[in-house]
Structure formats: C-alpha cells, structure tokens
Amino acid sequence: MPSADHRFGPQNLGAPARPVQRQPPGRSPEHAEPARFIPHVQGLRAIAVLMVVLYHFWPGRLSGGYVGVDVFFVISGFLITAHLMRELQQTGGVRLAQFWARRARRLLPAALLVLLFSAIVVSIPALFPLSGLPAEIREILAATFYVENWYLALSSADYLALTGEPTTVQHYWSLSLEEQFYLMWPLILLAAAWAGVRWFSGDRRRAAVLAIAVVTAASLVFNIVFTITDPAPAYFVTFGRMWQFGVGALIALVPMLRVRHAVGSFVLGWGGIGALLYAAFAFDGQTPFPGYMALIPTLGAAAVIAASRTEHWWYPTRVLSVRPAQFVGDISYSLYLWHWPLIVIAPSVPFWGLTIYHRVALLALCFVLAWLTKRFVEDPVRAWKTLTSRPPRVTLWASLAAMLLVASVAGGGWVANASSYRAGVEAIEQTRENPPECFGAASVLDPACAGVEFGDVVLPSPGFAAADRPAAEECFVQLNDTRAVTCEFGVDDPDAPHIVLIGDSHAYQLLTSVDAMAQRNGWRVTTLFKGACPWSTAPLSSTGTFGAACEQWRQNAQRELEALEPDAVLTAGLATTPFAATDGESSYETAVAGYREAWRTMTDRGVPVVTVVDNPTWEDDPNTCLRIRAIAECAGDRDEVLAASDPIREAAEGMPGVTLLDFTEVYCDEEICSPVVGGANVYRDRDHLTVTFVDTLAPEYERALRVALGRDGSLTQ
Numbered sequence: 001m002p003s004a005d006h007r008f009g010p011q012n013l014g015a016p017a018r019p020v021q022r023q024p025p026g027r028s029p030e031h032a033e034p035a036r037f038i039p040h041v042q043g044l045r046a047i048a049v050l051m052v053v054l055y056h057f058w059p060g061r062l063s064g065g066y067v068g069v070d071v072f073f074v075i076s077g078f079l080i081t082a083h084l085m086r087e088l089q090q091t092g093g094v095r096l097a098q099f100w101a102r103r104a105r106r107l108l109p110a111a112l113l114v115l116l117f118s119a120i121v122v123s124i125p126a127l128f129p130l131s132g133l134p135a136e137i138r139e140i141l142a143a144t145f146y147v148e149n150w151y152l153a154l155s156s157a158d159y160l161a162l163t164g165e166p167t168t169v170q171h172y173w174s175l176s177l178e179e180q181f182y183l184m185w186p187l188i189l190l191a192a193a194w195a196g197v198r199w200f201s202g203d204r205r206r207a208a209v210l211a212i213a214v215v216t217a218a219s220l221v222f223n224i225v226f227t228i229t230d231p232a233p234a235y236f237v238t239f240g241r242m243w244q245f246g247v248g249a250l251i252a253l254v255p256m257l258r259v260r261h262a263v264g265s266f267v268l269g270w271g272g273i274g275a276l277l278y279a280a281f282a283f284d285g286q287t288p289f290p291g292y293m294a295l296i297p298t299l300g301a302a303a304v305i306a307a308s309r310t311e312h313w314w315y316p317t318r319v320l321s322v323r324p325a326q327f328v329g330d331i332s333y334s335l336y337l338w339h340w341p342l343i344v345i346a347p348s349v350p351f352w353g354l355t356i357y358h359r360v361a362l363l364a365l366c367f368v369l370a371w372l373t374k375r376f377v378e379d380p381v382r383a384w385k386t387l388t389s390r391p392p393r394v395t396l397w398a399s400l401a402a403m404l405l406v407a408s409v410a411g412g413g414w415v416a417n418a419s420s421y422r423a424g425v426e427a428i429e430q431t432r433e434n435p436p437e438c439f440g441a442a443s444v445l446d447p448a449c450a451g452v453e454f455g456d457v458v459l460p461s462p463g464f465a466a467a468d469r470p471a472a473e474e475c476f477v478q479l480n481d482t483r484a485v486t487c488e489f490g491v492d493d494p495d496a497p498h499i500v501l502i503g504d505s506h507a508y509q510l511l512t513s514v515d516a517m518a519q520r521n522g523w524r525v526t527t528l529f530k531g532a533c534p535w536s537t538a539p540l541s542s543t544g545t546f547g548a549a550c551e552q553w554r555q556n557a558q559r560e561l562e563a564l565e566p567d568a569v570l571t572a573g574l575a576t577t578p579f580a581a582t583d584g585e586s587s588y589e590t591a592v593a594g595y596r597e598a599w600r601t602m603t604d605r606g607v608p609v610v611t612v613v614d615n616p617t618w619e620d621d622p623n624t625c626l627r628i629r630a631i632a633e634c635a636g637d638r639d640e641v642l643a644a645s646d647p648i649r650e651a652a653e654g655m656p657g658v659t660l661l662d663f664t665e666v667y668c669d670e671e672i673c674s675p676v677v678g679g680a681n682v683y684r685d686r687d688h689l690t691v692t693f694v695d696t697l698a699p700e701y702e703r704a705l706r707v708a709l710g711r712d713g714s715l716t717q
Contacts, residue, residue: 043320064283123413440696443678538594
C-alpha cells in the first residue's frame with residue numbers, strides 16, 4: 001500500500017545528513033538520521049503502484065505485478081523508522097498521539113472517501129449486482145476499521161485467484177496491514193529505547209537495530225512456514241509481513257547498508273530494479289507467495305533504496321527522480337485507492353464495455369481521480385489548521401467520527417436493499433421449485449420443446465446469478481487443505497444405493513441437484529471435493545505447496561473412496577486444469593492417462609463411473625455483459641470459450657464401466673456458445689454453472705446414474 005506520506009527521508013543519501021542535534025562524544029555525523037525527501041524512493045513508489053495497477057488491469061500480461069505491494073511495505077519501513085528514530089534521538093521518546101494523529105490526517109481522508117464512494121455505488125442495484133451486496137458491506141466495514149486483512153485471512157480468501165467475486169475494497173487489506181504496522185512499530189522502538197537506556201549504556205540505536213533484527217528474522221521464518229502450511233491466510237496476516245517493513249527499517253538504522261560507492265550503487269540500484277521486473281513478469285498466481293519467494297521483490301526494493309549515489313544520469317537513482325516518476329509517486333496513494341473499485345464496478349455500468357479501449361480509458365480516469373484526490377483531499381486535510389493547531393486527540397476523535405459515518409452509509413445501503421436481496425433469494429428458490437415448461441436444457445434436449453422461445457427472459461437475473469450456488473461450503477476444501485472431508489446427502493438409509501460425488505469445483509457445482517435427485521430416488525450420496533484438484537492421478541503443473549497439497553488430498557480421498565465401497569461414482573473436472581507433462585508424454589496425454597488410472601480403481605472393482613464433458617469457460621463473467629446488453633450480444637465464439645479438447649472426453653471414450661455425458665450441444669451451436677439457454681442463466685461466474693441451470697440437466701444425470709445402479713435405480717444384483 002503506498003503511503004500518502006513521502007517526506008520522511010534523506011535529501012541525499014550520497015552524503016552524510018546534517019545532524020539535527022548535538023552528537024554524543026565519539027559519534028560521527030553519519031549516525032544522524034536521514035532527513036526529509038528522497039526523490040529516487042518516490043520514483044520507486046511509482047514503479048510499485050504501476051506494477052499493482054497494471055497487474056489488476058491486465059493480469060495475464062503482468063502476472064506478478066502484485067509484488068508492488070511488497071515494495072510499499074519496504075518503503076514504509078524505511079521512511080517511518082527513520083522518522084521515529086530521529087524523534088527518539090532528539091527527545092528520548094516518541095509522542096505517540098501526535099504520530100498517530102499525523103498518520104490519520106495523511107491517510108484517512110482519501111481512504112474514507114473511496115470507501116464512501118464504494119458504499120454508495122454497491123448500494124445502487126442499477127450499478128452493481130445485488131447478489132454481491134452482503135459481502136461488499138462486510139468488507140467495507142472491515143476496511144473502514146482497518147481489519148480487512150484479518151477478515152480475508154479468516155475467510156481464507158485467495159487474493160491471487162483469477163476466479164471468484166472480489167469486492168470493491170479487497171485491496172484495502174494492505175492498507176489495514178500498514179495501519180497495524182503504524183500502531184505497533186512505535187511501541188517496538190519505544191521498548192527498544194527503554195532497553196537501550198537500561199542495558200546498552202544509553203545506545204538507543206543499537207537496541208533498536210537488535211530489536212528490529214529479531215522481529216524481522218522471526219517474522220520471515222513465520223512467513224515461510226505459514227505460506228507452506230496455509231498460504232491463503234499467510235498472504236494477509238500482519239506478523240507474516242512484518243519482516244518486509246523490518247528490511248526497510250534496517251536500511252534506515254544501519255548507515256553501512258546505504259551504499260555510497262559509485263560502482264556498488266550503480267550495480268545495486270539496477271540489480272534491484274531488475275529483481276522487481278523479474279518478479280513482476282515471472283511470478284503468477286501459482287507462485288508460493290509470500291513465503292521465501294517474497295525475498296526477491298523485498299530485497300530488490302531494499303537494494304534500490306540503498307543505492308545512494310545520484311551524480312550521473314545513468315544511475316538508477318537519477319532515472320527514478322525524473323518528473324514523470326515523481327508525479328506518479330506523488331499520486332500513488334490515491335491511485336492505489338481508486339483503481340480497484342473502478343475495475344470491479346466499470347463492467348456493470350451501462351454502455352461500458354470490456355474492450356482494450358475501455359480499459360485504457362478507465363486507466364486514464366484512475367489517474368485523473370488520483371490527481372484530484374491528492375490536490376483537493378489529501379493535501380488540504382493534511383494541513384488543515386482546525387486539526388493541526390489542536391491537540392492530537394481532536395484529530396483522532398474526528399477520524400473515528402468519519403469512520404463511523406462511512407460505516408453508517410454502508411449499513412444504510414444494506415437496510416435499503418435487504419428486502420430486494422431477500423426477494424432475489426426467494427425468486428431463485430421459486431424458479432428451482434417451479435421452472436417454466438421447456439426451461440433451460442430442456443429447450444434443447446426435449447424434442448417436444450422445439451421452437452419454444454423465451455425472448456429476453458434470464459433466470460436467475462444477471463444481477464443475482466452469483467448467489468445461485470451450492471450450499472455446504474464446509475464440504476469443499478481449497479488451497480493447501482489436504483483433508484479428505486466427506487459429507488452425506490440424500491437419504492439416511494445405510495442400505496440405500498450409495499453414490500460418491502468426487503472432484504474439483506466443477507463436481508461441486510452439481511451438489512445441490514444431485515442431492516435433490518438422490519432424495520427423489522432413495523439414494524445415499526457422499527461427497528469428496530477439493531478446489532482445482534480433479535479426481536485423477538496426473539500431477540498438476542503447479543509447482544510448490546499447492547501441487548503437493550493436491551497430490552496428498554488425492555491419496556487421502558482415494559483411501560476414503562475405497563473404504564466407502566460405493567455403488568457408483570459421479571465425477572467432473574475443469575477441462576483447462578493445468579497438468580504436467582510426464583514420461584515423454586504431452587500434458588494432455590498425461591491428463592487422459594491420469595483420469596483413466598483413477599477411474600480404474602473403481603471400475604476394476606465393478607463400480608461404474610459417470611462423468612461429463614466440461615462446460616465452456618469465459619474470459620469474463622458473462623453476467624457483467626447480460627446486465628447491460630441483450631443476450632445475443634453476450635454470446636461467445638465457440639472456439640474461444642470451449643476447450644479445444646477435454647481430456648475427460650477422450651479418457652471416457654471406449655473405457656468399460658464409464659458413462660460419458662456430453663452437453664456441448666446444449667451450451668453451443670456450431671459457431672457460438674450462449675450464456676443463456678432456454679431462459680436459464682447458465683453461469684454464476686466465468687466458468688461455474690448456476691444451480692438453476694444444473695437442475696435443468698438433472699434428468700440426464702439421473703438417467704445415467706439409474707442405468708449405472710440398475711434400470712430401476714436400485715442395485716444390480
């Protein structure tokens with residue numbers, strides 16, 4: 001998160017800063033804290049914010065741009081520690097209330113303005129999907145009180161995931177974490193100063209260096225271990241990120257870490273920039289992060305800060321000091337705040353689109369809003385005499401009042417829309433219970449429905465499709481969770497025909513419909529789900545902890561599956577799952593062999609397997625288009641949204657004991673695939689089906705399972 005405050009630092013680290021107080025005997029001027037403004041650090045801030053913004057606009061082009069946030073943490077650690085140590089050296093303490101009040105005046109006005117904007121927009125159904133309102137309100141409240149990182153950690157959100165429904169304020173996790181740093185860091189330095197007086201002959205600096213080094217080392221170890229064991233919360237938790245602030249702090253406190261040698265400064269500066277660019281282009285959502293991989297952008301940022309020479313134009317410190325870089329650095333805080341909610345909101349705005357031209361125009365708008373916010377909100381409030389001329393508690397109480405105002409607006413948005421939200425939920429339930437004749441897949445599969453037209457009917461509505469998802473999320477494990485969690489559905493009779501539903505999220509999307517058909521037919525259903533980990537023996541191409549977790553889950557699930565002794569198995573999987581190539585085979589051939597090997601563990605025991613060709617996958621959630629355009633305008637090219645070859649199809653063809661269902665003709669004709677079929681909204685996001693639509697496919701699944709179990713749905717004797 002880019003801090004609004006960029007004027008705690010040295011004017012020129014290439015020469016010793018002028019002492020701000022009388023130096024103790026034997027202490028050279030180089031021990032004085034760096035004073036005031038550092039142009040190349042401001043330029044580094046510009047690099048960081050551009051990486052984050054471009055990553056969010058074009059994640060496929062700058063897949064590791066999220067490391068810009070790590071750069072901000074290092075910068076903040078450097079600047080804030082330098083400021084606090086100056087005050088400690090001058091006064092022997094830190095005026096905490098004044099420090100926190102100053103941070104509040106610098107950071108809260110712009111942050112609360114954007115939160116207020118988001119709270120208003122998401123409360124207007126014409127501008128934002130109503131189905132996302134509960135999550136939006138919860139996260140706006142968490143962001144307002146600077147606990148968004150902990151909210152996301154506790155809800156195990158995957159910030160780097162390319163699917164899902166991110167909120168307009170999800171990026172506030174880094175602001176929350178940084179505010180927590182501002183609360184804790186002065187206390188750590190005060191404790192170190194006290195220890196310096198008591199045990200280090202009054203040497204507060206040495207005590208501070210020791211304390212920060214210990215905190216940094218402990219945080220780094222915690223971060224690496226936690227990323228391996230539980231990467232989703234590891235991305236957000238405060239102590240797992242504290243080491244990055246510590247790296248910047250150590251550069252501020254240890255003069256010898258600021259390189260003044262000409263060649264060394266040149267190599268270090270450009271090497272640091274090279275490390276940042278490498279991370280930005282080489283990292284992606286599968287990189288085990290933060291973990292040990294975060295050392296690359298963190299140390300890269302530290303290297304740029306430490307490179308102190310500025311004499312020649314070819315030095316990175318001079319390049320980063322050019323006016324355009326300084327301008328972007330100046331507005332970086334507001335640019336970071338504005339860009340993400342605009343990205344989330346814009347596709348739902350009438351007459352807007354998702355073309356490259358719209359994205360570029362939106363990017364330009366982000367810069368304009370950032371400059372306006374810096375000019376008319378950040379700077380004026382920071383110098384507002386009503387606050388600066390009064391005791392710090394006035395600022396702090398005013399800040400709390402402003403936060404409560406934003407929270408009240410967000411709460412009011414929920415109150416105003418709660419009845420509409422409940423009506424949307426009821427509409428979904430009514431459609432499931434009493435669907436129209438020839439609705440959904442029946443319009444294609446039932447010959448009696450030929451010629452039936454639904455016009456512009458879309459059920460559930462595009463603004464509410466995201467809520468039409470299976471329940472029982474506790475049965476669906478994700479990320480590094482390797483537990484083979486089983487859940488029971490259908491009837492309770494232990495002697496009833498037993499079906500196991502197993503696979504990734506594309507198997508999970510069948511759950512509600514399978515549960516209903518099981519209850520109708522007197523079947524018992526057990527589930528085994530793990531996100532992005534289909535039932536196969538083929539290794540994923542994902543390196544690191546996630547690939548290992550998937551493999552371990554498969555082993556655990558296989559043991560559980562064999563112990564359950566089912567009468568039939570139903571499975572599905574994402575067609576574009578990234579499998580690794582092995583033993584001289586292509587990744588596709590490996591995938592086909594992996595599915596067959598897994599299925600044989602059941603078919604060799606006489607247990608039939610039913611599987612399905614995957615549904616099309618869209619680049620963007622088609623509901624964003626359906627909210628503002630006609631159905632025909634939202635269709636996708638068959639060649640673009642439908643996988644060229646689904647390994648499940650080839651694996652199932654000709655394999656004894658395996659039944660393959662293929663609904664491609666339901667989704668697509670010879671040229672296009674539609675997001676609406678027979679009036680039914682097919683998708684709840686870019687690749688997962690609504691429960692309402694899966695219900696319309698249920699007769700086909702039911703027929704296949706009845707055949708697998710026996711023509712009458714009972715066990716074949």
